[in-house]
Amino acid sequence: MSPTVAVVGASLAGLSAARALREQSYDGRIVVLGDEPHAPYDRPPLSKGFLAGTTSLDDITLTAPDDEDLALEWRLHTTAVGLDRVSRSVLLDDGTELQADGVVLATGARARRLPGAEGLDGVHVLRSLDDAISLRADLVAAGRLVVIGAGFIGAEVASTARGLGLEVTVVESQPVPLAAPLGTDMGAVCAELHADHGTRLLTGTGVAGLVGTTRVEAVELTDGTRLPADVVVVGIGAIPNTEWLAHSGVALGNGVLTDACGATNTPGVVAVGDCAAAWSAVAERHVRIEHWTSALEQPATAVATLLGTGGPAPTPVPYFWSDQYGARIQFAGSRQEGDVARVVEGSCADRSFLVLYERDGHPVAVLGMNQPRLFTRWRRQLRSAAPTPR
């Protein structure tokens, strides 16, 4: 019987793993399990073009006609509920199990929800296609949107909703939005896009609760302010989908713990994408990166590990982008507290700039707004200068 690899998760990381298996000459059976009923789709447009109605489902489908050649066995609308590490069997919600020779864990993450918001209509998170369809239906009929959390998802939803003509308020508990990824100064600069486009931003303000009986009517802040709302979007981060592995013996932390090459503590089991916390030699700890590009790039390494053909650990330069209010924000590298940010091109006032983050005089990260060409040059430079792990 031909060997079987089970890919648990049918989004970008799972699809990339399946493609990588074939690229690396694995000719056995590949079963891709996905809990959603949908074929793999691209998530970034869900808060932008798809939510705005300018991008169709067909546009965001990830699979291409060439993928037919991969001979993948799709099992969608099927949830993995457990893993037997000895027999390497994936237990499924329909009571059956899938015995495999290799397992790729790619179950992603889910949106963190606001406690107390259960059962209240008009309150949304945005992570999946179904989330986006349901949010869009509510937005087109609404006048006032309150977004809780001024991270990238929150900012992009606010931007799209302004484009749809809604009155938008964004509430952020931290004093400065995006301070963790971008630093205080640059977080503040990026947050100015909200005011530029008529979105009200309230910072340093906690949410006390939601008001409404069957449908949300307002968001109540910790200072007592009530913000009337027809729709509320909660964008307060994501939680890795790893609970199903709790009794499997696979080592877990903030995600499935892996080495720098995607190997878990369990032979024949690797993990990739948003559910995986890979060892970073630079940070000297496990780091769970939720970036699109990580979900795209990690699987090639992890699959080589699974097939026993892996080489040295890669030294990726994390990269993400965000499109808001027509502005293109791009970031690459790893910023730490204390790094010095310096504008090397353009100006923040013009909303067109390149900022270099330096540590001990060396560039460690780069941020661009509306500077794709220059940004790409710096991103390349960071990659070639990436330190080799010890």
Place this chain on the structure above:
Amino acid sequence: MIPVCPTTALPPGEATRVEADEPIAVFNVDGEFYAIDDTCTHQDASLADGWLDGCTVECPLHASCFDLRTGKVSGPPAKTPVRTHRVVVQDGMVYVQTEPVADGVA
């Protein structure tokens, strides 16, 4: 044929954008010149601003990858290939022919 630039103005690893009915991106990969449609088929972005890695260009915005030799998509989210164009080097000048090399390269 559309004149692009002298060969010396486009060193290896560099790219330039040429205005035409549909803008064209011309790349120098270790001395070999390639030309493809400049606009990414995923969303409006200039591939001449992209990241060149061997014969692959990565879109500067959303990381779609295209093979410069065939125009085929080698990385998502794009699904539609770009057209390739013939490059001619004559007397130290780089030119592109605006008629696509092959119809329906896909």
